Amino acid sequence: MGERKEPVVKTASEDESEKFGASMYAESSRAIRQVGARVVLSVGATILIWLAGRLIFVPMAEGLTQQLLGYPVAGIVSAIIAVALAVIIFTVFIDIRRLTSGLAGIMAYHFGKASGEVQKAEYNNYRTALDGVLYVVIVTLTYLLFVDYLATIHPAIPAVLLILIVIWAIFALYRSTRAVANIVGKYASKAADELEKQAKKK
Amino acid sequence: MSTAEELINFKQALRFYGAKTLHLLLSAMLIWLFGVLVFIPMASSIGWDAEFVCTLIVLVAFTILVSRAISGFRNLIDAFSVFPARKYLIKRGLAKENAVVVSKQILYMLSVVVLYLLYFPFLVRLHPAFSGMVLILVVFFVFLLALKTLRASHRAITDWLCS
Numbered sequence: 232m233g234e235r236k237e238p239v240v241k242t243a244s245e246d247e248s249e250k251f252g253a254s255m256y257a258e259s260s261r262a263i264r265q266v267g268a269r270v271v272l273s274v275g276a277t278i279l280i281w282l283a284g285r286l287i288f289v290p291m292a293e294g295l296t297q298q299l300l301g302y303p304v305a306g307i308v309s310a311i312i313a314v315a316l317a318v319i320i321f322t323v324f325i326d327i328r329r330l331t332s333g334l335a336g337i338m339a340y341h342f343g344k345a346s347g348e349v350q351k352a353e354y355n356n357y358r359t360a361l362d363g364v365l366y367v368v369i370v371t372l373t374y375l376l377f378v379d380y381l382a383t384i385h386p387a388i389p390a391v392l393l394i395l396i397v398i399w400a401i402f403a404l405y406r407s408t409r410a411v412a413n414i415v416g417k418y419a420s421k422a423a424d425e426l427e428k429q430a431k432k433k
Numbered sequence: 434m435s436t437a438e439e440l441i442n443f444k445q446a447l448r449f450y451g452a453k454t455l456h457l458l459l460s461a462m463l464i465w466l467f468g469v470l471v472f473i474p475m476a477s478s479i480g481w482d483a484e485f486v487c488t489l490i491v492l493v494a495f496t497i498l499v500s501r502a503i504s505g506f507r508n509l510i511d512a513f514s515v516f517p518a519r520k521y522l523i524k525r526g527l528a529k530e531n532a533v534v535v536s537k538q539i540l541y542m543l544s545v546v547v548l549y550l551l552y553f554p555f556l557v558r559l560h561p562a563f564s565g566m567v568l569i570l571v572v573f574f575v576f577l578l579a580l581k582t583l584r585a586s587h588r589a590i591t592d593w594l595c596s
Contacts, residue, residue: 364463371475374475378475382479390476390482390486393475393479400464404464404467408463415452416452420447
């Protein structure tokens with residue numbers, strides 16, 4: 232006769248948090264499915280415009296000595312391409328925000344499930360932590376797209392913009408690590424309680 | 434202090450200082466990573482002025498976070514130092530108070546060296562002489578800690594040499 236296993240009885244709070252985790256995972260997957268393709272196509276269009284500007288239009292404009300309304304043609308072409316890139320990136324920024332929240336939610340579900348405990352507050356902490364780092368990476372990559380065109384318009388613009396990005400990134404990363412510290416602090420508190428139990432046994 | 438009391442002391446230190454110190458140190462590390470690997474190289478491609486200003490901004494932010502974390506980190510080291518002392522030094526015949534002092538000083542030395550290595554990319558970009566001056570100060574501080582360690586453990590060392 233086979234071994235009889237006791238059925239696993241979940242508490243109400245465990246069941247609730249599993250349902251929350253599952254619904255969060257479904258919501259995150261839906262967000263990625265809906266906006267993912269749109270973001271990929273927009274990023275592709277951005278890269279194509281950037282390449283065309285960098286390899287074709289700006290070199291052609293730099294070969295021209297004429298000025299338009301007192302401005303060099305190369306500067307005007309760079310400004311037009313920078314505005315086009317900015318419009319595309321601005322129109323998908325909301326989609327990127329939803330995409331990063333979806334990715335953060337999926338990662339939070341997998342990490343939370345792997346640890347054996349699924350808590351609602353933990354999901355929010357994971358989401359905040361991952362959002363912060365992902366936003367800094369995305370803004371940095373966007374800056375790299377713009378830097379050459381901005382330098383052609385005026386050499387000081389990339390430097391000023393980079394300094395503003397660095398200051399913003401410092402605050403964003405500080406906020407992001409607070410969420411990570413909340414997660415780790417909870418596990419450290421549990422480890423400390425285990426230590427106290429061991430101390431009482433001895 | 435018995436083992437149980439040491440564990441309770443460490444638990445209290447973790448509870449009081451753990452979360453805040455971890456938050457500050459994690460923030461400092463993340464800002465260091467992004468600063469040294471991303472922002473400062475980007476700024477150096479623009480020009481020396483931009484590199485200098487970005488290095489200064491990241492250095493100031495890093496220093497503020499590390500200085501706020503230092504007292505909590507020190508308290509955690511003080512509470513934790515009992516365990517390596519008990520595991521490695523008391524078993525070799527060192528008295529308990531001396532073993533704790535030796536363990537504490539070794540952890541302080543390691544922390545100071547790691548901190549200098551983290552500051553090195555900033556100092557060398559500001560001026561090569563800065564990193565040299567700070568290194569001399571670090572070596573002097575580590576020498577003082579080593580003297581304190583030697584004072585606490587000289588008897589055990591001489592016993593070991595003569596055995």
